[in-house]
Amino acid sequence: MKNRIIFLGLSLLPYGIALALPCLLFNVVPIAPTVNPTHVYAMKGAELTIFGIIGLLFLQIPAIGWFANPIYGLCCILFMRQQYKFSAIAGLASVIIGFGGTLSAFWFTLPADSGGIAKLTLNQPLFGFWVWLAAPGLLALISVFRLVKMPQHPKKLTET
Numbered sequence: 001m002k003n004r005i006i007f008l009g010l011s012l013l014p015y016g017i018a019l020a021l022p023c024l025l026f027n028v029v030p031i032a033p034t035v036n037p038t039h040v041y042a043m044k045g046a047e048l049t050i051f052g053i054i055g056l057l058f059l060q061i062p063a064i065g066w067f068a069n070p071i072y073g074l075c076c077i078l079f080m081r082q083q084y085k086f087s088a089i090a091g092l093a094s095v096i097i098g099f100g101g102t103l104s105a106f107w108f109t110l111p112a113d114s115g116g117i118a119k120l121t122l123n124q125p126l127f128g129f130w131v132w133l134a135a136p137g138l139l140a141l142i143s144v145f146r147l148v149k150m151p152q153h154p155k156k157l158t159e160t
Helices: 002-020 045-057 061-080 084-106 127-149
Strands: 022-030 040-044 118-125
Antiparallel strands (some): 022 118
16 A cells, blocks of 8 residues: 555646646737737646636637546546556557647637637647646556566366
């Protein structure tokens, strides 16, 4: 139990750090001539988490990446319940959905404000994004190691 708590903490630590770090750099694309076309905006992880929920409410395609967060939560629960196979699958799914959903913002613009003056396009992922993806990836990797090291139960021989 003690090792699982330590490993869970090692996984939650980068997740928490990623909430404070700048994760994605966006270009502000003007629709009206009042906005500076060279303006960029770096969003922190906490902002992205909140705006991801709002993006889901408004059916924004890149907000699909937000689903990596609850899947990561499921991964943590499964890891603590020693269901390492499903924990590894959930962790890998979290990384894939987080990566694919978030990087789809390269192809889809996002609204930048309520007035429709500008839109956001993804310029590049920053260090916080990779730290965010490392959290479920680390727990998935630990789950795979636990599966490999887990003793195999010998099949019972039936006597007839």
